[in-house]
Amino acid sequence: MILLVHDDREYLREPGTELQTDLGVLEIPEEVEPGDVLTTHLDEEFRVRRLRGPDLFHHFQRTGAPMLPRDVGLVVGETGVAAGDRVLDAGTGTGVLAGYLGRLGVEVITYERDPEFAEVARENMALAGVDDRVEVRSGDVLEGLDSHSGFDAVTLDTEDAPSVVERVPETLADGGFLAVYSPFVEATRDVVEAARERLSNVRAIETIQRELDVDTRGTRPSTGPVGHSGYLVFARNV
Numbered sequence: 122m123i124l125l126v127h128d129d130r131e132y133l134r135e136p137g138t139e140l141q142t143d144l145g146v147l148e149i150p151e152e153v154e155p156g157d158v159l160t161t162h163l164d165e166e167f168r169v170r171r172l173r174g175p176d177l178f179h180h181f182q183r184t185g186a187p188m189l190p191r192d193v194g195l196v197v198g199e200t201g202v203a204a205g206d207r208v209l210d211a212g213t214g215t216g217v218l219a220g221y222l223g224r225l226g227v228e229v230i231t232y233e234r235d236p237e238f239a240e241v242a243r244e245n246m247a248l249a250g251v252d253d254r255v256e257v258r259s260g261d262v263l264e265g266l267d268s269h270s271g272f273d274a275v276t277l278d279t280e281d282a283p284s285v286v287e288r289v290p291e292t293l294a295d296g297g298f299l300a301v302y303s304p305f306v307e308a309t310r311d312v313v314e315a316a317r318e319r320l321s322n323v324r325a326i327e328t329i330q331r332e333l334d335v336d337t338r339g340t341r342p343s344t345g346p347v348g349h350s351g352y353l354v355f356a357r358n359v
Contacts, residue, residue: 122248123153124170124180132167133180140167172249174221181245184238187215188278188302189350192328199355200274200298202227209269209292211262211285212278216242216255222276223251230269231255232262266292277301282308286315293358301354309352320356327352 125132125140125147134140140147145161153159155171172180178190196218202208204226210219213233222229223246233239239259246252258265262277262285271294277285282301289299299320301312309325316323330348333340 122172123149123155124172124176125149125159125167126170127165127167131176131179133172174224177220177245177249178217181215181217181220181248182241183215184235184241185214187217189328190217190221191330192302192350192353193218193221195326195328195353196276196300196302197221197225199353200276200300202274202298206273207271208274208276209262209272210276211282213242213257214238214278216245216249216257218276218278219255219257220246220249220251223255224249227254229255230258232258232260232265234259234261263288270294272297274298274300278303280308283311283315286312287319289316290319290358295358297358299354299356299358302351303354304351306352309354312354316354316356321359323354323356325352325354 122133122135125134127144132140134149136149136153137151138149140149144165145163147159147161147167153169155169157169159167175190202222207228208222210229210231213219213231219229219231233242236259239257242257246255246257266288269292272292273294274297275289275292303309313323313325328350332343334343
């Protein structure tokens with residue numbers, strides 16, 4: 122799959138297909154490469170772009186509200202996961218986190234309770250080109266925990282995260298990290314309490330991002346809504 126870009130418009134298409142818009146009809150060659158410029162029958166130009174992480178966030182088929190790229194960045198930065206590491210994930214959803222990790226070269230096993238959501242996530246992993254590194258399993262991670270150990274990180278976005286955290290020390294390698302995302306303060310508190318009894322370096326943060334308004338008069342934080350997305354809990358198995 123490739124992205125076809127014209128100004129602020131983006132279209133996701135396969136090589137060898139046709140794109141029809143108000144800018145004209147575009148025949149996409151089979152042998153198309155990133156950086157190529159294609160022209161519609163109305164002489165409007167589209168640039169070919171290779172899919173990257175942020176593009177996947179915008180073009181994945183969604184089954185709910187996905188984790189935002191800034192939260193993914195915090196998970197990667199706080200846990201330090203890298204190529205060759207193994208991550209156990211639960212609450213796959215759209216698969217944004219799993220897809221990002223797979224593109225970093227991380228081996229991921231991710232659990233999704235809803236079979237239909239899991240199938241969508243598998244398609245998204247194929248779109249991201251990481252279906253050889255990200256295994257999407259349909260089921261409850263709690264039922265499979267006994268068969269998992271030695272993971273470099275466990276990442277959770279599930280309502281039963283506190284119950285999973287209670288068993289995380291047996292799942293993580295020494296020095297491995299836990300990262301839990303939640304949209305609710307109450308759930309975050311439950312995760313922190315469970316983690317404090319079993320792990321070290323427990324910390325909880327709220328993720329907020331404010332955009333800047335930049336114009337000829339000056340620069341200041343936007344007066345629009347505060348960019349709250351959720352809460353993250355981090356801990357370490359030491």
